[in-house]
Amino acid sequence: xxxLAIEPLPVxxxxxxxxxxxxVEEDRDIPNVAMYLFYKIxxxxxxxxxxxLAHFFEHxxxxxxxxxxxxxxxxxxxxxxxxxNAYTSEDLTVYTNFIPSTALDVTFDxxxxxxxDLAIDPxxxxxxxxxxxxxxxxxxxxxxxxxLNEQLRAAAFTAHPYQWSVxxxxxxxxxxxxxxxxxxxxxxxxxxxxxxxxxGAASFDQVMGLAKKYLEPIPAQPPPPxxxxxxxxxxxxxxxxxxxAAQLPLLMMGYHVGDSxxxxxxxxxxxxxxxxxxxxxxxxxxxxxxxxxxxxxRADNPMKLxxxxxxxxxxxxxxxxxxxxxxxLYEELEKLKTTPVPARELDKARNLILAAFYQQLKTIAGxxxxxxxxxxxxxxxxxxxxxxxxxxxxxxxxVQRVAAKYFxxxxxxxxxxxxxxxxxx
Amino acid sequence: xxxxxxxxxxxxxxxxxxxxxxxxxxxxxxGAAVFVMxxxxxxxxxxxxxxxxxxxxDPAGMNGxxxxxxxxxxxxxxxxxxxxxxxxxDQLGIRVQxxxxxxxxxxxxxxxxxxxxxxxxxxxxxxxxxxxxxGELKQLISEKVDAVKVAKDxxxxxxxxxxSSFYFGKEHPYGRAMNxxxxxxxxxxxxxxxxxxxxxxxxxxxxVVVAGxxxxxAAELQLRGLFGKVASGTAYVPKNVAAPKTGxxxxxLVDSAGATQTYFAIGQPGIERVNPDRTKLELVxxxxxxxxxxxxxxxxxVDSGLTYGANSILQIDRLPGTISILxxxxxxxxxxxxxxxxxxxxxxxxxxxxxxxxxxxxxxxxGEYPTRALETINQLxxxxxxxxxxxxxxxxxxxxxxxxDAATLEQVNQTARNYYKTSGLVFVLIxxxxxxxxxxxxxxxxxxxxxINEPGF
Numbered sequence: 001x002x003x004l005a006i007e008p009l010p011v012x013x014x015x016x017x018x019x020x021x022x023x024v025e026e027d028r029d030i031p032n033v034a035m036y037l038f039y040k041i042x043x044x045x046x047x048x049x050x051x052x053l054a055h056f057f058e059h060x061x062x063x064x065x066x067x068x069x070x071x072x073x074x075x076x077x078x079x080x081x082x083x084x085n086a087y088t089s090e091d092l093t094v095y096t097n098f099i100p101s102t103a104l105d106v107t108f109d110x111x112x113x114x115x116x117d118l119a120i121d122p123x124x125x126x127x128x129x130x131x132x133x134x135x136x137x138x139x140x141x142x143x144x145x146x147x148l149n150e151q152l153r154a155a156a157f158t159a160h161p162y163q164w165s166v167x168x169x170x171x172x173x174x175x176x177x178x179x180x181x182x183x184x185x186x187x188x189x190x191x192x193x194x195x196x197x198x199x200g201a202a203s204f205d206q207v208m209g210l211a212k213k214y215l216e217p218i219p220a221q222p223p224p225p226x227x228x229x230x231x232x233x234x235x236x237x238x239x240x241x242x243x244x245a246a247q248l249p250l251l252m253m254g255y256h257v258g259d260s261x262x263x264x265x266x267x268x269x270x271x272x273x274x275x276x277x278x279x280x281x282x283x284x285x286x287x288x289x290x291x292x293x294x295x296x297x298r299a300d301n302p303m304k305l306x307x308x309x310x311x312x313x314x315x316x317x318x319x320x321x322x323x324x325x326x327x328x329l330y331e332e333l334e335k336l337k338t339t340p341v342p343a344r345e346l347d348k349a350r351n352l353i354l355a356a357f358y359q360q361l362k363t364i365a366g367x368x369x370x371x372x373x374x375x376x377x378x379x380x381x382x383x384x385x386x387x388x389x390x391x392x393x394x395x396x397x398x399v400q401r402v403a404a405k406y407f408x409x410x411x412x413x414x415x416x417x418x419x420x421x422x423x424x425x
Numbered sequence: 426x427x428x429x430x431x432x433x434x435x436x437x438x439x440x441x442x443x444x445x446x447x448x449x450x451x452x453x454x455x456g457a458a459v460f461v462m463x464x465x466x467x468x469x470x471x472x473x474x475x476x477x478x479x480x481x482x483d484p485a486g487m488n489g490x491x492x493x494x495x496x497x498x499x500x501x502x503x504x505x506x507x508x509x510x511x512x513x514x515d516q517l518g519i520r521v522q523x524x525x526x527x528x529x530x531x532x533x534x535x536x537x538x539x540x541x542x543x544x545x546x547x548x549x550x551x552x553x554x555x556x557x558x559x560g561e562l563k564q565l566i567s568e569k570v571d572a573v574k575v576a577k578d579x580x581x582x583x584x585x586x587x588x589s590s591f592y593f594g595k596e597h598p599y600g601r602a603m604n605x606x607x608x609x610x611x612x613x614x615x616x617x618x619x620x621x622x623x624x625x626x627x628x629x630x631x632x633v634v635v636a637g638x639x640x641x642x643a644a645e646l647q648l649r650g651l652f653g654k655v656a657s658g659t660a661y662v663p664k665n666v667a668a669p670k671t672g673x674x675x676x677x678l679v680d681s682a683g684a685t686q687t688y689f690a691i692g693q694p695g696i697e698r699v700n701p702d703r704t705k706l707e708l709v710x711x712x713x714x715x716x717x718x719x720x721x722x723x724x725x726x727v728d729s730g731l732t733y734g735a736n737s738i739l740q741i742d743r744l745p746g747t748i749s750i751l752x753x754x755x756x757x758x759x760x761x762x763x764x765x766x767x768x769x770x771x772x773x774x775x776x777x778x779x780x781x782x783x784x785x786x787x788x789x790x791x792g793e794y795p796t797r798a799l800e801t802i803n804q805l806x807x808x809x810x811x812x813x814x815x816x817x818x819x820x821x822x823x824x825x826x827x828x829x830d831a832a833t834l835e836q837v838n839q840t841a842r843n844y845y846k847t848s849g850l851v852f853v854l855i856x857x858x859x860x861x862x863x864x865x866x867x868x869x870x871x872x873x874x875x876x877i878n879e880p881g882f
Contacts, residue, residue: 029466030795031442071727074718079785081792083716100792130730137686137755138733144578245683247574247878278515279499285508292564295571318571348516355518355537358469362801 006357008385009367012204016216019192023371023381024204027364033104033200034368035097037111038376040195041188042091043168044161044306045224050180052168055088056132057184061095062086063124066117070124073110080106088166091305092376093188098365101201105210112214115189120181129173136167145313148242148252148417155240156254156309156413160231190221195375199368231256231307240415248295250417251322253329254309255406257301260377266390267402268301268310273349274341274399275299275332277356280348282332292317293325303377309413310406322416336403340396350391357387443794445822448809449641453649455628455657460809461644462636464802468538470637471802472548475531475810477630478661480603481743482530483621485595489605490613492525493565494622495532499523500561503554507561510551519544525603527742528814529632530625533803538638541647549651552626557619566610573607577877580681580688580855584751588690588853590882591677591873592747597666599744607880627658632813634806668694668745671849676869680858681877687759687856691750691766693846698741698815704828705840706739706748711786712778713737713769713845714750720769725752731762743815748844756857760864763852773845777838787829794825 014022042054062084064070077084082099097107140146150165157163167173196215198207234256258264275283276299287294293316300311316325341349360366375381448462476482476495483491499514499521501507514521520535532551536544576582586602593600602609633652635644671694696702707715714721714737725735731754740746750770754762778786798804799822812818852868854861855877865872 027466030800032792032795032800071718071723075785078716078718078789081788083789083793098793098796100795103792127728127730131726131733134686134731134754135733138581138753142580142684142686245681246578248571248578278511278518279521280508280511280515285511288568289507289511289564292567295568295575315575317568318574344516348512351518352515355520355535358467358537359520361467362469362803363796364800365796 006385006388011371011381013381014204014208014211016191016211018216018218018220020211020215021195021375022208022211023195023197023375024202024207025199025367025371026201026203027199027367028201030364031101031201032364033099033101033198033202034364035099035104035107036197036368036372037095038195038197038372039093039095039188040091040193040376041093041224042089043164043166044090044227045188046161046164049172050176051164051172052132052166053176053180053184054093054188055166055168056128056173056176057181057188058086058088058093059128059132060120060125060181061114061118063128064119064121065114066119067113068110069119070121073114076106076110077103082107090162090166094372096365096368104202104206108210108214112218115191115215116218118185118189120178120185122178125178125181129176132167133170133173136170136173140165140167144244144246144250144417147244148250148415151240151242152252152254152413152415153309155238155415156234156256157231159229160306161227161229162231162304162306162308186221187224190223191215191218192220193223195372197368197372197375199371200364227306234411234413237409238413240413242415242417243420244417245421246417246419248318249316249322249419251314251316251325252415253312253326254413255411256307257310257406258307259305260303261379264402264405265301267394267398268406269353270346270349270391270394271336271399271403272299272301273353274336274345277349277352283329286332287314287325287328291328293320293328297329303373305377326414333403333407337400337407341399343396346394346396346399353391354388443791443799443822443825445799445808445819446805449645451645453628453653455653455655456660457628457631457633457652457655458813459645459648459652460634460806460813461639461641461648462634462805462809463639463641464636464805465638468638469535469802470538470541470544470635470639471533471535471806472544473531473533473634473806473810474548474552475529475632475814476625477529477632477814478625479529480525480527480601481598481663482625482661483598483601483603485601486609487613487617488601488603488609489569490618490621491530491625492523492604493562493569493610493613494618495523495525495530496565497557497562497618498532498551498555500565501556501558502550503556504550513547517543519547527599527603529810531810533806535803541639545647545651552651553654555622557615557622559615562613562615562618566613569605570607570610580679580684580877581753583882584688584690584853584855585749586882587677587679587855588692588747588749588851591675591853592692592851593669597669599742599746602882606882624658625661626655627660628652628655629658629660631655632810634809636802636806636809663743666744673871674848674850674852674869675871676852676854676865676873678858678862678865678872678874679853679855679877680874681855682857682859684756684855684857686753686755687854687861688753689759689763689855690853692747692851692853693849695739695746695748695844696741697745698743702840702843703741705832705837706844707790708783708786708829708832708837709778709841709845710737710739710748711789712782713773713841716789720773721750721752721766724765724769725754725762729765731758731765735766756860759854759856759861760867763864763868767847770845770847773841774847777841778834780834783832783834783837787832790829791826798822
């Protein structure tokens, strides 16, 4: 089958004297702009006792700088018709602004102010600590998937910082100090550690002009120290069990794989699609539709700077023991190793991957995110346009080889959430 | 003076750019309304088929029947098993989504434009020859029941469901879970689902939109070819249902034993979709709880650190909906957070908003509108469907700026006073009842307690 080739987007790039890379795509479909700043610092740059600091810092970046004091970042942005958000991952802290093009100038001013002159007010730190604790209760403690995911990682990684969750351990949330925050700012927030992506109703010259005016005067700093620890090879299955009030159990599995520049990455993307993408994927077909052992099965081949975990998430049906769902999943992984995938099925997986890819190109925000991710995870935004070819190059033999290499019992960690009756009375 | 001129220029330039892209509307002989909107920046097409009525058309006691019927469409046709259909859809990378609202049941297919002819052939089979296989139906129903249980394991997922049920009551269509619940779903039979589909899938109920990388003429022919075959039938007639009576405060406490956080909602009467106060109410709600710097988020998150987020949302449907405050906090600070939320209502009532706030809200609503409503083919096809369902036209988008600009400070403050009341409120708390029951009693005399794992909402 003939795959539709991806048309390159009209992207232009520049570099500021302080080392910041600027990536611009002019798209005037709507009169808005998505402005993304990718700082290459995340929870992998933390150490025990200070886990969650990168994410907490993301919150503190909205709490006042020199020119725009507490609350002013949001007040000024919103009164100019813009809104913002941010996210922190194991690898990155990303600041996202969604603004009408008329607010571009003031948004550059806001961003420059906080990178150059962030004020860390002790009062704001205490109130923000409560906010982050509430976020942890929402996304981890009170969320079965969040709880299980945290424990799975803690067991799968014994040495590398991917072992703790981005939000951080409760005791660390309670303990971050002003010095921790100042040191983190110094370590991660330099223009040379940032990639700026602007997509929307703005020209390259306009964006570069503003970047030079507002961001170029900010001096470069040494980048964060390299993350030295490498996760040693796992030499036997690890199992984690969580007992928690719930109506239904949950099951997660993680297999150690490489980072996103690993040559096996595209084959793992294809495997992900073969197993769980669309309505007819192998695991969905067998576990959800035919044998009815699961309500939902998902896989995730994550983009990561360091060797990561390929994840499976299974929501068993009520009355089905998680072990039963687990056994079926292993049978399907074995099939990937022993029997070549038919050509038509491989085509189907590629088409589903491509369709999902196009979904991300529909919005200026989606494009800004994708351009930044490719720049950081795959060694250049332009790799985006060869995505279809890398997926097309994956053969049935690659799928077999890669499945055999990673989906081994010795290389997996299994986490199960077992429902217990409500705590208390 | 320079500032004033600049502001004028900005609003003129935005007004010129916030416009509904060109589209065509055609009425077929059987009553179906068909829209075509070419948008060629990506090789993607969205084809959305909606039936008037939506969850409102579910008979009492059978809530979820419309959602089951629309979901059954992808579970097999007279010619293709579910497995074969799934494979054929996936082979072309077609994304299929079904959705329920109170006004529509819809199925949307999104696909690469090169496959348009094949998609029309597949869709024709899906819509005109659905199988409604009994085994598949039983499986879907048991999956949906499990999905409700999974949702109840995450309280924030079901807070609004409990609020709607408690606020409107079971006699009102908005008080019944639109996707069904553990009580209603098991009662649905094949005959009931097939009959519901047959009665509602008729020309007079159909709204079809094709948006994306299509040629107008060719798309119109394809749409006429397929949807012209549907019998005209009898149009769904919306029923007038009285809004719930207001009076003393009421409270529903949903017990989630062991929960470390309390999730709560505070609801009160809102408006219907075509209410002339709508733009003004959206401006007020933006300031009260519709954005990061809103009164609620500022008080409960930024100033006090009680929560990760607090907001208020407007339910705007055919019949008057609700205005609801939604947030959560750790169990120990439940009372402090509810008090602080109520204090914001009092503050809005007593102090109103000032000219600076109104100007900011106006700029915000204008600024974010294109990304919220006009950017993707899915947003645009949803917008066109709403035009048809609510009797609106392109003025809904094209005149947005002038409607916003026309709202005066006095009008907006009157709107705030009319709608954001401090009494007769309807509360829903999900949390550890053993620990928050006493707190709950402070807010209402009329209290109902249920356990979260009890079937239904």
